[in-house]
Amino acid sequence: MRADTKREIERKYEATPDTRLPDLTGRAGVAEVVDKGVADLDAVYHDTEDLRLAAAGITLRRRTGGTDAGWHLKLPVAPGTRDEIRAPLDEDVPRSLADLVRARTRGAALVPVVRLRSRRDVRHLVDGKGVLLAELSTDTVRAERLAGPRRGRTAEWTEIEVELADGGDPAFLDAVHKRLRKAGLRPAGSASKLAKALTDTGRRPVAPPQEDGTAGGRVLAHLREQADALLTYDAAVRRDLPDSVHKMRVATRRMRSAFRTYKRVLDPAATEPVAEELKWLAGELGVDRDQEVLTERLTSRVDALPGTLLLGPVRGRLQAWAGAGRAGSRGRTLAVLDSDRYLALLNALDALLADPPLRPAARKDASAVLLKAVVKDYDRLATRVEHALALPAGPDRDVALHQARKAAKRARYAAETARPALGKPAKRVTKRVKAVQEILGEHQDSVVARETLRNLAIKAHAAGETAFTWGLLYGQEEADAARSERELPRVWAEATPSYRALRRI
Known part of the structure; x- marks a missing residue:
């Protein structure tokens, strides 16, 4: 209709x-x-x-x-x-x-x-x-x-x-x-x-609970914000609005991250089943989101090339690949949102927030509890970044950098959650860790793009077309990945002062 x-x-x-x-x-x-x-x-x-x-x-x-x-x-x-x-x-x-x-x-x-x-x-x-x-x-x-x-x-x-x-x-x-x-x-x-x-006429919707300054109050307020964002972006995804899948996926990640980071606040025995279902949902949404990001990246690459370097039906092959992937991923996303499993997840999340499995630390002042959790996540990030930088360039380093990117997201989300309690030091850490996450994200996007370009080159060659342009684009992605790896030590070093200031709280 x-x-x-x-x-x-x-x-x-x-x-x-x-x-x-x-x-x-x-x-x-x-x-x-x-x-x-x-x-x-x-x-x-x-x-x-x-x-x-x-x-x-x-x-x-x-x-x-x-x-x-x-x-x-x-x-x-x-x-x-x-x-x-x-x-x-x-x-x-x-x-x-x-x-x-x-x-x-x-x-x-x-x-x-x-x-x-x-x-x-x-x-x-x-x-x-x-x-x-x-x-x-x-x-x-x-x-x-x-x-x-x-x-x-x-x-x-x-x-x-x-x-x-x-x-x-x-x-x-x-x-x-x-x-x-x-x-x-x-x-x-x-x-x-x-x-x-x-x-x-005598009735209004029930307002959500107010924060009370405790660790439990702050973490639950954050989770309620993300749960509401999940529902808001559900409608946006169904309307196929720009960036809606990404934002919905981020809400699932922020909740999963909070469950892992704040285990002293919420009992993981109760949150883990919900976290697993959020992981499933994020994975399903990722099919559509990853296709969207990759299509935009490769299209912009092709658009930037002079016509003399576009040898063969490059645009047509890219459009056919993007169209087939988009149609399949879009249909799959809508099927997930209409599934019983998804509705069961939403009900489980509501039940958890209505009767949260609070642990003793939840009753303590938010500042001390949240600070300790943020520091722990930052230390995990430091270990992964330093490990990745110590490896020689190649597949093993690519994997290590991707793991560091995941840790950066977790540390950033932890600092964002704690910001109302910890103030400007948490804000500065969030900003610096976001920069680390972005440079690692650029690197990972290049890794994924190179694999897709290789596959497109193979199909072009099998069809009797020249693979020159696909190889050229592959080389550009290699150069971008190398540039990200060279910039990472500087971006990482810039995050250190904000972390030290946070630890002094």
Whole structure:
């Protein structure tokens, strides 16, 4: 089923039926405020019985009236910014939208929870050429609870929305905001109409626990952030958004790393089964991500060559290889996200965070416990880097550098987790270790690229084509790998002062 997406950037303000809007002409390029009339809107919001979507700031509604009747799924992007994904006006929740929140709902039914009936008075803010800058609406809203013990409760309010036109400059909203604030309007206390309706009718989603300064509180806060990121990027991966697979994979790695680094805080007997499943998920996501990274790398290499060095159907062969790999990896990724094993992992992760297997160290002050863990991970990294640098160039050194890269990620993630407790010293270590990780990553990417180029050269030769260009690209990758190895000692040495400062805490 077709679904359209729109980036929604808006500001909301509290109002009353007697609120009068200030004159906005002459502000930020507004030449005229055009009255577009009044529309009656009727929206039924759907969620699980326990409001899982609302807890994540997600809204799913079926709306009639106005110019955009249909199903609307709104996914938060940043404060005041959401992606609105639309589908035609069917009776049931469209499959295309239900799939995007499957990681949140996990088989629970999406049922009507709130009905909002609004009278919307619309005005367009346009420039001197009549181009739309923003839509300003005054909404008089009546909400009714449709489910749960508070079924039938109602609430009423008036609010003002200013929504930026497609492709508009967000700075325009800042200018309008200043004028509205000067006129006495206050920003709305709720991020959405649904959030206000739930609050005003007596129920709001349960807020996550607050940190308490202990090691357990800090580690659990980090894990909850990553678990939420996993669910957020699930929808982004399904939408095939750029870099979404990578970010989802990073969330799995950060959780696995935290389980290993903070064994004194969380019992590994309980976390290890979840960590193994996160490893499985990261491996499955890696098929798509690795294909994406390698395709971009090889394509840029080919694009940089002069035409005189492109001998044979190089672009065609590369495109065929990339297309076949992308189609297979994309399908495999979506199959994983729709699998029972993946949903079981999400449930296991929720259960672990709801009843965490805390050890005695979890009750101690975060600074001391987390510092010791970060130092241990950094020392592991030092051992691996020094071992790799002591080896002669060749396959054994390539493997050792890859192992050092893994240790660098773990040390970086450990420092990131500890940063709220350890402050600037942890921030500096994070920055320096990230630089080490990046140089090691460049080296590993070259190792993988060379193997692929060798295979492409073999296939080209077998087809009667010249393998000259593939050999040339292979040589470039060899040179880049050697350059990374030469730079590593310097980058590693630059990390030492920040580590010593951390140990002095």
